Amino acid sequence: MHTLAPTYANETGPPDELPERLPEPAVDEIRLERIMGVLAEPLRLTIIQKLLLSSEDFDQTCGWFGFDxxxxxxxxxxxxxxxxxxxxxxxxxxxRRSRVRLEDLNTRFPGxxxxxxxxxxxxx
Amino acid sequence: MHTLAPTYANETGPPDELPERLPEPAVDEIRLERIMGVLAEPLRLTIIQKLLLSSEDFDQTCGWFGFDxxxxxxxxxxxxxxxxxxxxxxxxxxxRRSRVRLEDLNTRFPGxxxxxxxxxxxxx
DNA sequence: CGCCTAGTTCGAAACTACTCGTATCAGTAC
DNA sequence: GTACTGATACGAGTAGTTTCGAACTAGGCG
Structure with missing residues (x-):
């Protein structure tokens, strides 16, 4: 079992019991053409779909997906x-656990x- | 002025006053990853947006867009x-005039x- | 006929992306 | 310490894309 105790290396906001996020664009920096390009890959489309269909309450590890x-x-x-x-x-x-930025995506690109x-x- | 009289070279359905369509995938052959890939280009995104914002009643020529x-x-x-x-x-x-496949897209990929x-x- | 127009096809260069092997790193367990 | 784990980084090979010039086609006009 891995530790669920987070390390707050560059914690900035109030602690939310989760480790820090890896570098990612801010909400208003997300670009549609980038999203489109990245979702043009069947494997990546599968990743996102699986993440969306899994419980939103848990991030998933790379290995959880079972890709060969x-x-x-x-x-x-x-x-x-x-x-x-x-x-x-x-x-x-x-x-390293992943989760879809559901709120951000729904805000920026509804649908x-x-x-x-x-x-x-x-x-x- | 160009001729509006269509040529029905390989006309199959009832004449709808339009020239034949160039080869394109059938509605159920359209693949999301393909759409995504093609819309990852800013120029192509611009083309589609301009087409959508222009009157739906008229197809547009390549030159109409005014791209340099x-x-x-x-x-x-x-x-x-x-x-x-x-x-x-x-x-x-x-x-060669272009038009967005609005109905097909809305049917297959609403939003x-x-x-x-x-x-x-x-x-x- | 020649010329203009709107667009195609071909081919090449530059760039970008996908895939993967190998080496590496940081914890955990023995 | 050694070994295992879950992942990263680098680098190379391959494949696909973008961009464009040059040559070409077909229709309309004079």
């Missing part, structure tokens, strides 16, 4: 998603999340 | 949009068009 791909590939895609503003990543000890939820990898 | 780019570049982007299923193109004599409409090239 090298770790370096997965790191690459998660980083792309985070830098585009689609997900937040937090460091829980050894693990976008539903598109991902309705997506089907096979016949789309 | 070589014609081959524009051809490339319009083709990408058409092959992804975002626009329809019809050949009016010399001109998508609004994302493009709300987009701002500068800070949006």
């Amino acid at each position: 791909r090298p770790k370096s590939t997965l790191t690459h895609h998660f980083k792309a998603l985070r830098e585009a503003g689609v997900i937040t990543q937090r460091q829980y000890g050894l693990e 976008l999340v539903d598109l991902v939820l309705d997506w089907r990898a096979d016949a789309g | 780019r070589p014609k081959s570049t524009l051809t490339h982007h319009f083709k990408a949009l058409r092959e992804a299923g975002v626009i329809t193109q019809r050949q009016y004599g010399l001109e 998508l068009v609004d994302l493009v409409l709300d987009w701002r090239a500068d800070a949006g």
Whole structure:
């Protein structure tokens, strides 16, 4: 079991029991064309959809998704998603857990999340 | 003035006073990841937005948009949009006119068009 | 016929993205 | 200490995109 006790390295706001967020764009810095580009990848679309369908209350680790791909590939895609503003990543000890920035996305691009939820990898 | 009289080269359905459509995916062949990829380009996003904001009753020529780019570049982007299923193109004599597949998009991906409409090239 | 127009096709250069192997790091357990 | 774990960073190969110039096509006009 990993530690759930967070480390507040560069804690700025009031402690919310969660580790700090990795670098990501602010809400008003999120750009639609970036989101579009990042969601053009079936694997990334799958990641977001799985995250959305899982309980919103828990962040998920890279390995939770069960993709049969090298770790370096997965790191690459998660980083792309985070830098585009689609997900937040937090460091829980050894693990890096991801969660969709649901509120931010719904504020900036209402309807976008539903598109991902309705997506089907096979016949789309 | 260009001719508005259509040529029904491979007319299949009832004549609707329009020239035939250039090859494009059927509604159920349109794939979200393809749409996303094609709308990751600011120029293409601009094209679709301009088309949506113009009168829906008229298709627009390539030149109507007033982009200061070589014609081959524009051809490339319009083709990408058409092959992804975002626009329809019809050949009016010399001109090739484009129109957003509004109904198809709203059917398959409700909310998508609004994302493009709300987009701002500068800070949006 | 030649010329203009609106657009295509081809090809090449520059750039970007995806994939992955390898090396590495920081905790945890023994 | 060693080994394992969950992940990162670097670098290389491959593939795809963007951009554009140059050559071309087809229709209309004089």
